Amino acid sequence: MAGLGRTVIARHRMARLWALGDRSNPVSKAPGLVVTDEEIEASWAPFTTSSDGGIPRRINLNSRAPFAPWESEDNGPNMSASIGHVLPPSLDEADAGEVASKGELLPLSWQALNHDEGLMDDNLNPHVVVLTDALQLANRPGRLVEAIHVVKKRFPGALLWAPGIGGPDNCAVLSWFGIDLFDTTRTKQAEAHGAVLTWNGPRIAMEGESSNSHWRSALAEVRSAISSNSLRELAQSQSLNSPRLVEHMRNHDKIISKSEGVLSQIVSEGSALRVHSLESHDDPIILDWFDYITNKYQSPEGLDDVLILLPCSARKPYSSSRSHKAFRNAMKHNSGHEVIVTSPLGLVPRDLEEVWPAGHYDIPVTGDWTQDEVNRVTEMIDALLAKKQYRVIINHSGLEYSCDIPVIDTRQGSSATNHESLQRLEKAVAENMQTKKRSGERINLDNFRSVSRFHHLNSDWLEGVQVRGRFPRWKILKDGEQIAMWAPERGGFSIAKACIGILDRCDSLKRITLKENIKWKGDVNLANLESYDSSIKAGEDVLVMQGSQCIGSARASAPAWEWSGTPGRLAKMHQRL
Template identity: 45%
Template sequence: MGALGRTVVGRNRYARIIGLGDRRSPCVHTPCIVKIDGDPDIHQSIAPFSFFRDGSISPANLTLETLIEEMDISSPPKIIKWQTSEGQHLPPELSEADSGKLGGDDNFLVVSWQTLHHDSRLMNDSLAPDIVILVDAPQLISTGQIFLEAVTTLRERFPSSLLWAPGISGPDNAALLSWFGLDLFDCARARSAASAGYRLTMNGPRPMDEDENANIWVRDWEDSLRFIRSSIKTGNLRELVESQVLNSPRSVEHLRRHDTLLKGRKSILASHVSQDRRFRFISSSSRNDPLVHDWKIRVSDQYTPPSHCQSVLLLLPCSERKPYRESQSHRRFSRHIPFTCVDQVMVTSPLGLVPRSLEDFWPAAHYDIPVTGDWDSDEITMIHDMVQSLVDRIGYQVIINHSGIDLNSIKGDLELIDTRKNSTAGSPEALERLESTISDVVKRLEIRGPKGHRHRLEMYRSASRFLYGNDTWLSDVKIEGRPPRWRIEKEGKQIAQWHPRAGRFAFSKSCLNILHDGNVLPRIHLVPDVEWKGDIFVSIIESYPDGIREGDDILVMQNSILIGSARAVAPGWEWKGSPGKVARSHHRIG
């Protein structure tokens, strides 16, 4: 048997575009279709596999093969064929019974909900099949929760494998299934719908017109796969998913359950993204996104304001333009905030609160949401809870509320001052009240705030604590240069630069030992004696920490010695065996 070439060329959490064939020039990409017996002609660019089930014997024999020789990276390339037994699987409700017959082999793994509980092969860390089939997917998907648990378990357990759940996909839910982590689909549902006189489109089923060809659903599949691939590339697959799930209550249920399942999992998220990446919150489902949950938890539990801003909390409304400081409304606010010793925090939905020192970060600087000025009860409750968490943890003495939201329910030994008084935030009278209130409070509390670079440095310390958990690397530094990319220097040498558009610190090579000594960045360890050339691949990694996010800066160690740094291009769940690089090399020492 040949060798199926695989490399990740695009990713959006669990959804990936995997190039098949030569790593530098793949001949076809996932997500794609597996042709089954009876399918019409489908172009190989979207259907590069074929599948046959021989049920004349028991257990049935399964055959899967490639349709393009160049998918094989061995020499000479040839059609790859996988053949294995289907096994005998008990229904999901009998998952506790350790009986039946296992299916599949090391290259073509066949699993069910029952065998996920009892197949000892799954405990073998070296097991890395080319293809994994979840054979009882049609039964599992009707239950919702255990289907999602099965797919998520398989996706994280086998990051290098192509995952297929036969019999459940169609143009109407392929984006959702790709979001869950499936790579391969089939046309069984689309063919079944066509035989009943319905066309299964990206927006759900509809009666087929009399003048439509019986196989017109092939076009719907082609359009769906192209939309999915494009959305993965741009990082907007969630937006496509949310628009499509509305065609089916079951799909809405699955998305909600999936969001709940993934809450608290850091290893699927990104810490930094490209400048042009947008996160569009187009429906109430967006509030359940694990990214939103992660932001709310981190701000509530981990954010600490600059040291001189811990007495007065100033709540401001958000703006359509991001980052907020570049909007006209926030430029007006800044002219009426005469002191730096107030902690400016923006009130928004669905993120809840965005502190000024974090406004350049993902997703705060990248989200779009329809602005109506109205707040529903869930949004108000979320904001109240986050403000209360900050008050309890930071210990503000005064809250100056210019957000327009009623916060009288906030508890604590503090003073709450409303500067809006039912006026618009930018009205002359409201701005005058804002300025006079800040001046009075600062004078009464006898607090002061540094200006210029001293204030900027404290803002960077706050950002560093949020990103890395500490700010030790910023001890005894100075800020030099010109805005917006200020240089951070230590003992006359540049150790970092702030990149506001990227929302990150760019560390120089001279900073690596400082970061190492301060235990600032996560560390990965390379296999001893391997020569580090190029980027970071799974094959040269000896160990890595849990919770790596896409975009994280990482220190590279070998034989317990710091040898350089890298930047994660894959989230933590892929580091077990992703086909392709998981980090891009940055600096090297020595």
């Protein structure tokens, strides 16, 4: 029997929704269940498991549907492996001796991750990885999420099963970490005590109530959330079921914040960063934004040395909101450096207001600031002042700030759109601006250069271009030929074929390399990929090389952590020279 047929049909950072079997008509999906009998449908539980009870124990994982239909109409593949000798994670410096067998089914333990050199074999390509000591790791601070992360990055093409720890009450959290398969160990233990595990935790079972209905509901929620890029919020909510889950979430955030090639640069239209709790303020995408604005951001050249701090708005982008239209009418000028003060991102420069996540977040507004929020904003403003010599700060944000240069408070305790506040804003701008107003084309060029520095390696490819067309789909031309278009639904550029050579010469995009002597016809996948940049984010445009020649561009479907082993599309052809 051939290997397990599996295709990623949706992804959200480390979590993925897998189609099992025929990719066009999958008979089951993961996240899903591994069961010991036939108590739940194969669409929710794609595998059964059994063990021989020997020492060392041998486990079997059998498919409940034909997951390799191109090979056989029978159910399969059926996989088996010895788990070897497994010592407790506390003995991580000890070598257990006999290691687990290696094949399509790969049992792993914390000791194996530390001592088994065979795991580094490039030819090792398991279909399912079993984290055999997951239950013990879950009770050691930080170890579970660390082990999961190591396994996912080493074997990105495998489904991950963590026996004994999953339930309807934590499957969203565990899926967020990257676990694909759960089992019914905990739900059966609960049933033995007259209890049931629900989405919100354990409780006494009602008469005739079955755990299977809770599993179906929980898995449906998780699968839907992965498809809609909302699993983070779902996991954050479910983590409140126990202090240990909150601990795991925090440790996971720390690991992802230190990892490259995990986040997204462009998200699908309709996606949102929903920051509905204080815990969400440490989401790695927010910390990534903080790092960029603090350490790498450059304000547009030629602006006046006036920093204008403005409040955020519920509507995104801010410039389309009623309040920001009022600010614009009051200022009657556009050459100041406008920066929006907001939580949780801290600061959003006007020139980056349409990109992810700045143009796609949602947060409850009470008007109150926590000390952590104030500290984040203050640190980011300090960083701006360290990079540019502003003459004055016009503060219309409502957040107090003081420094060595003059700060003009135009709010003075009133609302941002109060008539007197707007008059003070108008006066402050009129008295302090020294440069001329920018043309509409100049504003667009300044914004596009900022976005290019944020999304790409540089903005050199925009030298000598003109901006034409109509809002919001501006056309970018060079020597009369269109080389790109602004795509507002992406918060980024749509690059034309004529631009590929320019991007190549300017070294403005990251690069991937395809194997020699292969004609590139469509997707980038493991069959034609030779090398890639390890920092690629999902949605990012990359140059496609073959040898020393640039042959086109592609758009990353998956972040770089998946590129070493995930079957299926890694990037989609965008332009072919």
